[in-house]
């Protein structure tokens with residue numbers, strides 16, 4: 001694995017930059033400092049790996065901006081050993097952050113080419129979340145309930161099935177909006193039938209697509 005002192009130095013700076021932008025969870029910052037993000041990008045984009053920006057990862061998709069990854073991870077408030085569902089595996093970077101936070105990660109991707117690439121890539125750098133090819137709107141009923149659920153694509157609405165697959169006391173983090181920008185929303189499930197919805201500002205994601213598997 002090509003991970004040099006230069007890469008490590010750039011990551012430390014990136015973590016500091018994200019901290020300055022308001023991320024305070026030390027475990028999240030440590031995960032950003034640990035994971036070799038440059039390996040998740042095509043080699044032609046290497047010089048961009050440690051800028052706080054999203055980047056193309058093929059199949060018309062993007063690896064989220066590190067700040068956004070950190071922001072969603074902080075909202076999840078993960079405790080070691082929690083079972084987490086991620087919708088939108090993409091490059092697998094967010095899944096690795098969740099693994100670094102001590103979670104048991106289940107992640108689902110609907111683009112077959114990305115699923116296949118990431119399924120080989122993550123174990124090759126030592127990360128082993130459980131990866132699935134399928135439609136995130138359906139979640140993973142066979143493995144539910146989850147302590148937390150994170151959606152990393154912009155959803156036109158909150159998929160009911162994802163709330164159903166949350167434990168009581170669990171949190172869903174999801175960017176919701178039909179257009180270019182979405183509102184980051186958390187759903188705290190307070191009973192089998194009730195939840196508290198909170199908004200956390202505007203973000204930009206690629207869309208969560210329906211009926212394409």
Ligand code: SAH
Pocket residue numbers: 061062063064087088089090091092093094095108109110111114134135136137152153206207208209210
């Ligand atoms: N978490 C990713 C970000 C990927 S971008 C990372 O860290 O790199 C969002 C991803 O959601 C894309 O890979 C896209 O293919 C996927 N996606 C879109 N609609 C989906 C759906 N219905 N089910 C599962 N994945 C979906």
